[in-house]
Each structure stands twice: as C-alpha cells, then as structure tokens.
C-alpha cells in the first residue's frame with residue numbers, strides 16, 4: 270500500500286465544529302432571525318454560537334503511549350469537533366455547549382499501520398475506538414454513549430485521502446477511505462472518470478463513511494447505494510487485515526464485502542477500497558412535471574420506476590416540500606426528472622419519461638426536453654443550501670429534522686398519509702403548533718419508493734432535543750407498523766438501534782453478535798452501534 274502523509278484537507282480546517290459544512294457559510298444572526306420569523310412561535314433571537322474556549326470539556330482520562338502521541342490530539346477544538354455527528358439533536362446540543370460526550374483523544378493516523386497500532390493499543394488498554402470519516406452521521410454513529418471503557422478515541426481517517434491506483438482497463442480505482450467526496454472526484458477527473466456517488470453530504474463525508482453506512486447517492490434509480498460500486502474492501506480489524514479479492518461478481522458463498530458494508534465501524538476500520546468507476550456523463554437533460562394530486566404523482570413515479578428507463582433523477586416532492594423549495598404553486602406536487610449518459614444523447618429517453626408522467630395526469634413545465642430545466646436548477650440549489658438553513662432554524666429553536674425509509678409500493682400511499690396525519694398530530698401535541706410534515710421520494714425502485722420526511726415546528730428553548738426525540742419515536746413506530754425500514758440510507762447508528770433490533774431477524778442478530786465477538790473480542794470498536802457484545806445479549 271502507498272501510504273499517505275498529507276495534512277488535513279483545507280476544507281476540513283475551515284469546517285464548522287458545531288454545525289454543517291464550512292463555518293463561513295453559516296447564516297449570520299440577522300438571517301437566522303429573518304428565517305425564524307417564517308416559523309410562527311419560534312424564538313425571536315438566535316441561540317449564540319458558543320466559544321469553545323469557554324466550554325467545559327470532560328477530564329482527559331487516557332494518554333497515548335509515546336509512539337502514538339504524535340498522532341493524537343486532546344486539544345479542546347479537536348475534541349469538541351469530534352463529539353457529535355451532524356443530526357439536528359447534535360447541532361442543538363453543541364449550541365448549548367454540552368460536550369459531555371467528547372472523546373478523550375482524537376487520532377489522525379497517517380498510514381494503515383498507524384490504524385493497526387492504535388487498535389492494538391486500544392484493545393490492550395480497554396479504550397473504545399470510534400472510527401470517524403467526516404462526522405456527518407445523522408444517527409449518533411460517531412458519539413460514544415457508554416461508560417464501559419477507560420477512555421474513548423475518535424479515529425479520524427481524513428489523512429488517508431488518496432486515490433492510490435487506477436485500473437483504466439477494468440475502470441476501477443483503489444481509494445483510501447478518508448477521501449472526501451470532492452477530493453476523490455478531483456483525483457479521478459483528469460482520467461475522465463467518476464465514482465458518481467453524490468450524497469447530499471458529498472462535500473463533507475468520506476468514502477469510508479459511505480461504505481460503513483451503505484450511503485445512498487443522489488441518483489434515484491439503478492446504483493442508488495454505494496454497495497453496488499464496490500469491487501473489494503481492505504479492512505483493519507482488531508484480529509487482522511481482511512482484504513477481499515477484486516472481482517466483478519462472484520457466487521462464492523456469502524460476500525465478505527457485504528459483511529463490512531454497513532458495519533458502521535463496529536467490525537473493523539475500512540482503510541481502502543477498489544471502487545467501480547464510470548465514464549463522466551456528457552449528455553444531460555432534465556424536466557419538471559407538476560401534479561395536482563400526489564397519489565397520481567405516486568402512480569406516475571411507480572410507472573417510471575418499472576419502465577426500465579432508469580432516470581438518474583426521479584424526485585417526487587409533495588406539495589409542502591415543493592413549496593419549501595420554491596418550485597411549485599400551492600397544492601402542487603413536483604416531479605423532477607433527470608437523465609444522463611456518457612455515450613449517447615438523452616433527449617428521447619427524457620421525452621419517454623415525460624410522456625409516462627403526462628399519461629398519469631402530470632403537466633410538464635414549458636421547458637422542452639433536452640435542456641437543463643430552471644425549476645430543477647432551483648430545486649438543486651435549495652437542496653444544497655438546506656443543511657445551512659437547518660442550522661439557522663436550530664439556532665431559532667425551531668424543531669427541524671428529517672427521517673427516511675423505504676417500503677413496497679403497495680404500502681407507500683398509506684404510509685405517506687399515515688405519517689402526515691399521525692405525525693402531524695404528534696407535532697401539534699408536542700410543540701403546541703401545527704408545524705409541517707413534508708415528504709419527497711429520494712430513490713425509487715421497481716418494487717417501492719424511499720420516502721424522506723421533513724418535520725418543521727417551533728420548539729421551546731431548552732426542550733428542543735426532547736421534543737424531537739418524542740416526534741421521532743412516534744415516526745419510528747409508524748414505520749414499523751407499515752413494515753417499512755428504520756432507514757433507507759442514513760444508517761442505524763445509536764439512534765435507530767431500537768427499531769433496527771425489532772426489524773432484523775433473530776438468527777441474523779445472533780450471527781452478528783458472534784461476528785462482533787470474533788473480530789472485536791475486546792469490544793472496543795464503536796460500542797453501542799448495531800449490536801451489543803455477545804455476553805450483553
């Protein structure tokens with residue numbers, strides 16, 4: 270392996286420690302106040318962003334041995350920035366200066382051997398290790414919540430950020446796990462290649478994080494999850510390095526890669542992967558179709574998902590979501606369609622998709638097929654700005670968060686209506702205000718959609734996290750009742766454990782505990798996520 274000795278990418282140095290993305294892009298106080306005014310009942314002034322220098326961090330309980338000391342930091346800025354992920358409840362707790370979950374040390378391995386050494390030391394010293402890509406988890410994936418260990422190290426992989434090798438013939442690349450989306454794509458671009466995996470968190474999340482959480486990219490059909498792009502994985506486990514063969518496909522028993530995909534840092538540290546690449550698309554077109562009836566729109570999307578036309582984008586925004594993004598009139602649902610190809614023009618395919626939508630009662634906006642559509646562009650910029658707006662609303666004590674799922678088409682309309690109705694009631698009970706519960710379909714499959722819900726309601730200052738937890742727990746109950754998954758792409762982490770424990774079959778849970786025991790016998794890797802040690806049940 271070629272070892273990386275790079276310094277942290279510039280984008281990480283300027284990252285917000287408490288909220289999303291680049292610190293400089295956080296909304297100023299006046300804009301927070303103006304935004305808060307759009308949510309009647311919210312606070313009139315923004316919560317101040319605390320100065321880390323004035324915050325109390327827990328005492329550092331463990332010190333690294335001299336050989337590892339150069340890789341570790343117990344600086345308050347590092348510990349604060351690695352305390353939480355980027356869920357709403359993380360942002361609110363950070364804004365409130367609650368850093369009680371801060372790790373004792375933050376490790377920045379420069380080589381794979383550093384990872385091996387850190388895990389060896391941690392197992393001997395009973396120190397928990399929480400693998401950390403860019404900390405964009407929204408499910409408590411990087412926050413230690415136990416008290417079973419002598420200390421906690423956040424293992425930040427961001428210095429392992431290189432594309433190490435490109436196999437042009439097989440169209441694949443060997444990439445280190447700590448590479449952020451933009452750095453990874455920048456290294457592939459000169460070769461005319463792309464991984465073509467663009468989660469909304471693309472700028473501030475890593476390949477290793479995507480693999481460990483089975484992330485979902487932007488594209489609505491075909492290769493939705495990162496899983497399908499993996500050729501082989503290299504994983505440092507506490508009992509040795511697991512490297513799978515590079516293969517385009519294989520029927521040789523259960524897949525070793527599938528064991529580690531979605532393992533969320535509990536079974537090993539992914540250090541690199543051979544990833545399948547694609548030629549960069551040269552032909553693109555998008556269109557927007559309006560629907561007066563959300564159920565007709567769902568039927569259209571189902572027809573499209575089952576048509577074999579595989580649009581790159583097929584986002585259905587319900588009326589609330591479309592209004593929020595500023596792309597429709599009152600009461601209208603919006604379907605944003607996009608097609609791409611590296612090889613041939615896509616106008617005809619887009620026209621076929623638009624016809625299918627029209628056949629189900631949709632009205633295409635005037636822009637003709639074959640061009641980039643204005644509403645699609647507006648939606649895209651709103652989409653990328655959304656996390657910064659979420660943080661601004663959080664500062665105004667607005668309860669604002671999302672949850673996502675997937676279910677089969679036969680259940681989708683009822684799930685949509687039930688979530689909107691029942692969760693709407695719960696939002697009213699918990700916050701005392703109507704609030705909004707909106708939905709978009711982020712990914713669609715021939716047998717079902719992945720609905721993604723957004724809740725916005727005024728909160729009570731100081732109670733925001735408790736209020737959201739109550740709303741979320743009802744949301745999880747509704748999903749379970751409908752046979753829908755606790756997550757389509759946000760992962761399990763710590764927040765989805767109760768629902769995940771109910772969802773997975775017991776023999777599988779038993780096997781997972783045994784795997785955990787075999788690969789991580791000291792139980793140091795990301796404790797509390799996915800599965801508890803065998804003895805703990």
Ligand SMILES: Cc1cc2nc3c(=O)[nH]c(=O)nc-3n(C[C@H](O)[C@H](O)[C@H](O)COP(=O)(O)OP(=O)(O)OC[C@H]3O[C@@H](n4cnc5c(N)ncnc54)[C@H](O)[C@@H]3O)c2cc1C
Pocket residue numbers: 289354355356399400401402403404405406407410411426446447467468469470471473474475476477478479480481482483484485486487532533534535537538539540656758759760762795798
């Ligand atoms: C604004 C916003 C938008 C988002 N949009 C999307 C989206 O479109 N699609 C989507 O799927 N998710 C999305 N997410 C969630 C999040 O970005 C993903 O879960 C992402 O895959 C996490 O990557 P990361 O590098 O930040 O990992 P982290 O948050 O650092 O870690 C996530 C989990 O993976 C483990 N882990 C990280 N790196 C490694 C490694 N090298 N080896 C082993 N375990 C590791 C961690 O221990 C943790 O359990 C979004 C989050 C936010 C805040």
